[in-house]
Amino acid sequence: MQERCYYDKMKDKVEIKIDGKELIVPSSATILDVANEIGIYIPTLCHNDALKPYASCRMCLVEIYTNGRKRIVTACNYKVENGLEVYTTTKEVEKLRKINIEILLAKAPDSKKIQDLAFKLGVSETRFKKEKGNSCILCGLCARICEEIVGASAINFYDRGNKRKIGPPFGEPSEDCIGCGMCAYVCPTNTIEIIEKDGKRIIEPWGKEVKMKKCEKCGNYFIPQPLANKLEKEFGLKDAFKYCPKCKNGKG
Ligand code: SF4
Numbered sequence: 001m002q003e004r005c006y007y008d009k010m011k012d013k014v015e016i017k018i019d020g021k022e023l024i025v026p027s028s029a030t031i032l033d034v035a036n037e038i039g040i041y042i043p044t045l046c047h048n049d050a051l052k053p054y055a056s057c058r059m060c061l062v063e064i065y066t067n068g069r070k071r072i073v074t075a076c077n078y079k080v081e082n083g084l085e086v087y088t089t090t091k092e093v094e095k096l097r098k099i100n101i102e103i104l105l106a107k108a109p110d111s112k113k114i115q116d117l118a119f120k121l122g123v124s125e126t127r128f129k130k131e132k133g134n135s136c137i138l139c140g141l142c143a144r145i146c147e148e149i150v151g152a153s154a155i156n157f158y159d160r161g162n163k164r165k166i167g168p169p170f171g172e173p174s175e176d177c178i179g180c181g182m183c184a185y186v187c188p189t190n191t192i193e194i195i196e197k198d199g200k201r202i203i204e205p206w207g208k209e210v211k212m213k214k215c216e217k218c219g220n221y222f223i224p225q226p227l228a229n230k231l232e233k234e235f236g237l238k239d240a241f242k243y244c245p246k247c248k249n250g251k252g
Pocket of ligand 1: 138142166187191
């Protein structure tokens with residue numbers, strides 16, 4: 001019966017089936033967790049293992065059966081339950097994923113990440129009108145990493161419906177931003193850009209400017225000052241950022 005059990009000492013476990021594989025898994029897992037663990041591919045775009053699931057891109061749609069009832073759900077935030085049956089590659093699921101990636105392709109036609117995923121799903125063009133300008137797909141990765149990992153909460157969603165946007169409160173550069181750049185790092189559409197010039201780091205499209213810290217030996221700017229302050233304070237790293245990494249390692 002049980003093909004695989006991926007935690008030895010599971011307290012709360014449930015029996016499920018994914019693509020015909022019978023499994024015993026922890027009840028705290030999501031369908032996506034289990035699929036990743038056993039090597040079944042489910043596409044994702046707004047998912048990051050380090051962050052809470054958000055289920056906005058709807059690329060991870062799967063077909064499930066519970067108590068004989070069929071539903072289409074997002075695998076990233078659907079918790080497993082006893083008797084759950086999951087099918088990851090049905091015709092309906094594949095069709096819906098293709099429509100979703102076409103919508104995202106229209107919103108962010110220049111995103112390499114979206115183009116690559118579309119290619120993987122067998123989509124080379126979108127039938128929807130390509131949007132120009134703002135390429136944000138509202139995946140929320142930037143705001144979630146800012147809140148959940150960096151602890152700054154400098155950006156968030158605001159407005160509703162088709163006016164919904166992401167950015168600092170009221171669209172004004174936020175005092176809470178420490179210029180770490182994690183938002184730009186996770187953005188799948190390159191909507192967020194980091195520019196460094198004249199001793200400043202500028203985060204676009206929000207026009208946030210933070211001062212960069214100068215190495216006391218070589219004089220190069222190497223870390224945003226507010227980020228250095230936060231790290232020194234939170235981790236007790238007094239004077240950790242006096243010198244740039246090169247000078248610190250004697251290679252400057
Ligand atoms: S700016 Fe980028 S990371 Fe943030 S919601 Fe838009 S697409 Fe996602």
